[in-house]
Amino acid sequence: MDWQALFLSLKLAAVTLLVLLPSGLWLGRWLAYTRVAGKSWIEALVVLPLVLPPTVLGYYLLVSMGGASPIGAWVQQTFGVRLTFNFLGLLIASVIFNIPFLVQPVQRAFEAIPRQLGEAAAVSGLSAWQTFWRVELPLAWPGVLSACVLTFVHTLGEFGVVLMVGGSIPGETKTIAISIYDRVQSFDLTGANQMALLLLLFSLGAVAASFFASARLAVRR
């Protein structure tokens, strides 16, 4: 069992979620309510990381953030940090890669809220912020929760993008998925089995728990 890789994956999943949750909530809610022209294009852009092969996404990220790119070179000169082959690089890639997994369920959850509720809240004198906290979010919560679980679990299994922008450095960018791949290659099938099984059980458990929680929350409200 490669504990270092497992912890790295858990850390990546947690930080990805922390970074993505506020902006994803906002974007999902905005997409649910807006009637802006070109909405389909924005929605398509949000879904793109889902349909794009991870290696293609990883390649573009590597080329656009690498030390040889203008962005990568500028960031390195200005802030002294590299955007690829380290945790920061993985995080950026992971956040982009997970946008559809967070935003889509959030958007569906907000779309499901009857519009009259918002109007009623406004008539009752609630501010937009209060409406969000007191009316919308509690109603959308099951969807938001499953979005979070999806994002977290999905990050644990991320492979192609990590391989492209990560470089498989132990303790820094070698995630559990990469470690499983390495073990298979060196014919350590016992190690690969253990880690694959752990990932399988964890994913299953997390998704089942989120369904259970969503059902409970749905009943309660």
Add this chain to the structure above:
Amino acid sequence: MSLLRRQLAVWTAAATLFLSALPSSHAQAVPTLAAASDLKFAIEEVADRFEKDTGNKLRLVFGSSGNFKTQILQGAPFHLFMSADENFVYELADAGKTEDRGRTYAIGRIVIMVPPDGALKPDGQLKDLAAALKDGRLKKFAIGNPEHAPYGARGKEALQHAGLWESIEGKLVLGENISQAAQFAISGSAEGGIVAYSLALAPSFASRAKFELIPESWHKRLVQRMVLVKGAPPEARAFYQYLSTPAAQEIMVRYSFAMPKE
């Protein structure tokens, strides 16, 4: 409402706690070695020995030499690069990424490797491979990706030398690196493959595979070269030097690497 707030608070607290408990990315201090996949078992042993002898730790990353070259060009934080092909080292040197033009550390060999009870005989002259291609015994054959894995490129040359390239091309499975090709070769989904001699000698492959050397004259020499990347810390330099000690060389020779006479 309060339920929601409470959940958010608990969740945030848990996440914060969890993050602070994790090891931070201070890992930058440990020197990192990017090594060609054929070195997987040999270098792990050398690195263990190095740690025992000097107390210095080393992070090992294995993969295809061509990918490492690209990654180092993109600024990957590798300090020492052990390539399976000297040309990748020269390309990096020309791009100004390395301290110098490096040093040859070994000459590699390739073998044909098959599962012990498979349909194919491990025959270094590739005669049985030719026969198996004709009589339909061969469904899949593994080599490393010739585009970026040096052992894959030599495997391709050997197949070309034997006059088999055109007929076998449609049946090839390409490993991303030679270690993956070896795994394909004996996993039962392919009838065999051409891989690095050093991998065939590794303990974890010994019981799972039979192999025979392919004549050296059938392919370009596998001159393996290593180099220090610019900005490498002293510990990386120490390992670079350590590789020419008798202790390290004994291990390398045991894994089939011929020592260069430079």
